[in-house]
Amino acid sequence: LPLTPNGKLDRNALPAPEWQTQSDTAPRTATEQTLAAIWCDVLKRDRVGINDNFFELGGDSLSATRAIARVQQRLDVAVPLKAMFETPTLEELAKRIEVIGWAAMPDTGPLAAEAAAELEEGVLG
Numbered sequence: 001l002p003l004t005p006n007g008k009l010d011r012n013a014l015p016a017p018e019w020q021t022q023s024d025t026a027p028r029t030a031t032e033q034t035l036a037a038i039w040c041d042v043l044k045r046d047r048v049g050i051n052d053n054f055f056e057l058g059g060d061s062l063s064a065t066r067a068i069a070r071v072q073q074r075l076d077v078a079v080p081l082k083a084m085f086e087t088p089t090l091e092e093l094a095k096r097i098e099v100i101g102w103a104a105m106p107d108t109g110p111l112a113a114e115a116a117a118e119l120e121e122g123v124l125g
Contacts, residue, residue, distance in 0.1 A: 025050045031075070031094040038070045039090060050091040054084060071097075 002013035
């Protein structure tokens with residue numbers, strides 16, 4: 001491992017991580033396509049396959065929260081955060097949204113919409 005002159009790990013000298021997708025299977029349904037676009041944006045990826053695991057692609061609890069907020073905005077469904085942990089692949093989450101589904105988002109008013117926007121921008125964090 002590269003070291004600084006002080007003998008500590010030189011993080012700047014480390015190579016960038018090479019994330020690999022598990023699947024080259026492109027999203028097939030509208031829900032999968034929407035989720036793929038969200039995941040690519042949140043995870044800073046060019047593409048994701050339907051069998052890719054959100055967390056194995058570099059996702060963490062904060063990025064999962066961002067992804068769920070975007071899913072709720074785009075698909076207008078109340079998806080619980082734990083769904084990302086229970087169904088971490090794109091295909092599994094899309095099926096859960098399509099088959100099981102969640103209730104339509106309740107009318108939470110302007111304050112909740114403002115809080116969601118701030119979370120999305122990273123203000124609350």
